[in-house]
Amino acid sequence: MRSLFLFFSLLYLAIFPLYPQTGPAPRSFNDIFPDIASSAREKIFSEYGYSKSSEKNSVQNVLAAKSTLDPRIVNSVFTKQPGFLVEAVLVVPGRAGEYSLLDVYNALSKVRGLKGRLYHSFTRDQNIPLFEDVTRIESSKRNVPVADPAPVSVIPSSEVIHMRLKDVNFGNSFYRGDMKLEQRGLLYSLTNSKNLSYLFIPVIKEEKFLAQLYFEPVLEGVLIYALAGADVSDFVSSRIDMTSAISKRLAVIISWVADGITGKQRQALARPLDRAAAF
16 A cells, blocks of 8 residues: 555656646746837847836827736726826746745845935936835834734735835925735735825825835746836926836836845846837
8 A cells, every 4th residue: 555655746746747737837027918019029138127217198199008918907096097107017027936936035024125215317417316215114104114024925915005205306395105915926005105295395295106116026037017106287387297207216216126036136227118119
């Protein structure tokens, strides 16, 4: 009997050596974006990734419209009726299975890692930190600093993070980050819990900015898909370059998470949206 049990155990291992029963096998990038243009794909697999801006409130203008991503990821941004949109896609390179959702979750939990990350300011023609200070706080109503947690071994099904960012343009800014397991990945929804103001003038009112970031381990590494939108008044949009304001913040956030996933600090700066890349 023992020999028969051993025979079937070895037979099982011979048939299923690479497929532990821990969830579905990872998809490839092409499984998620089957009809993407080669030029866009090349940028997605480059160091900075792909990004585009739009002032058109149409879901058909984004790459995700022809993907297998959950439509709710995009639709939740469009329900805010944003006047400005930025879409960004990046694949963090890696071997199949090298990085997991746990790596993504732990990277997102280290919010203090956003502090001091540089971007190139075209108006100042120099590299400057976008967020001069970053602190996790108790809640949007209690501005009490709390420490980033230690890395965990199990991802909670959902979690809410509150943070205060000293923004180079907007001063003290307050955000809420909602994390939850979604589809085959992790969805991170980031919104401003208070007005974003410039020289005491409200630029983006409370909860009028929303960024949806979706992370999924794929055969080529980790897919990062992001769509951010903001609803602002005509008075503000005529005086502030909103596509630049949104894109540089999204670029810094994406580079922060990508570095946190791999544990490597890239030498390149987070690059705001290329002016030539527009819908």
